Amino acid sequence: MKYREFPEKSYSLSFALKYAFNILNLLFLILKVGNPPSSPDSITISSTMSSSIPMSTSSTSTSISTSSTSSTTATPGPHCNITLCREVISRYIARNWAYDTINFGECINCSRANYPSFPSDWFNRWYIQDFYIYGSSSDCAGNPYIGDLTFCQTACLKDITCVGFSRAKNALDTNSTVECYLKNNLTVSQIFNDTNWHTVVFNSTT
Numbered sequence: 731m732k733y734r735e736f737p738e739k740s741y742s743l744s745f746a747l748k749y750a751f752n753i754l755n756l757l758f759l760i761l762k763v764g765n766p767p768s769s770p771d772s773i774t775i776s777s778t779m780s781s782s783i784p785m786s787t788s789s790t791s792t793s794i795s796t797s798s799t800s801s802t803t804a805t806p807g808p809h810c811n812i813t814l815c816r817e818v819i820s821r822y823i824a825r826n827w828a829y830d831t832i833n834f835g836e837c838i839n840c841s842r843a844n845y846p847s848f849p850s851d852w853f854n855r856w857y858i859q860d861f862y863i864y865g866s867s868s869d870c871a872g873n874p875y876i877g878d879l880t881f882c883q884t885a886c887l888k889d890i891t892c893v894g895f896s897r898a899k900n901a902l903d904t905n906s907t908v909e910c911y912l913k914n915n916l917t918v919s920q921i922f923n924d925t926n927w928h929t930v931v932f933n934s935t936t
Contacts, residue, residue, distance in 0.1 A: 810840035812852070812934045819848055820890050848887050855933045856883060861920045862896055862927035863913050870912035879903035879930070882910035886932060894931035899924070 815837035822829045828845045831837040841849035866873075870892050875885045879897070886892035891914040901908040916929060 808839045810838075810849075811836065812840070812855075815840045816848070816887060816934070817890050819843065820888050823888055848884070852887065852932075853880070853883060856930055857933060859894075859916070859929045859931050860924075861922045861929055862924040863911075863916060863919055863929060864921055865919045868913045868915035868918055870914050873911045874909040875912060876907065876909055878906045878908070881906065882912075882930070883932075885910070886912050892932075893934075894929050896927050896929050899926060899928045 815831065815834065818834050818836045819829065819831065823846050830845075831840060831843045831849070837843075837849075841851045843849045870886075870889050872885075872889075875882055875895075877885070880903075882895050882897060886895050889912060892912045893914060894916055895910045895912045897910040898908050910930075913929070916931065921927075
């Protein structure tokens with residue numbers, strides 16, 4: 731019996747040519763692209779990073795934009811209307827009427843006081859100016875008043891027209907024999923840096 735012979739040599743040659751052709755195609759693709767293709771893992775990581783960066787940048791820019799446009803507005807709280815409260819207290823003292831400022835609508839938000847006193851914190855509202863008001867055109871009625879510093883301050887508060895008083899510069903606050911001249915205007919006849927007198931001013935606004 732005769733066996734059929736397979737063309738082994740032709741089969742090997744065909745396989746070699748096909749393999750060489752595949753190698754040439756691969757080299758052509760590498761040369762054309764310039765870089766070998768990335769692996770799937772590297773592609774996934776690169777994609778994730780590129781998508782996360784714009785989100786982070788956008789979030790940061792939004793935060794800065796919001797903070798730059800926001801502002802805080804301070805709302806002033808209730809305050810004592812010193813002028814109105816002082817006026818009603820002065821009227822009661824002039825008539826020797828007892829009072830409790832908690833009952834006065836004019837004294838809302840002011841410290842409490844009873845006859846014959848003014849709110850105690852008002853005595854912290856005085857300050858000294860280094861000038862002297864000479865002449866009588868700006869005098870309040872009843873000058874001169876004689877007493878210590880607290881006495882002169884109280885006398886001025888009782889006179890609603892009084893805005894301050896002149897007193898001896900070198901006198902002690904506790905000296906009860908010192909003259910003080912109550913003034914209803916501190917903008918006229920000013921003598922600055924007087925050697926003997928200065929002016930004690932009441933701050934009724936702030």
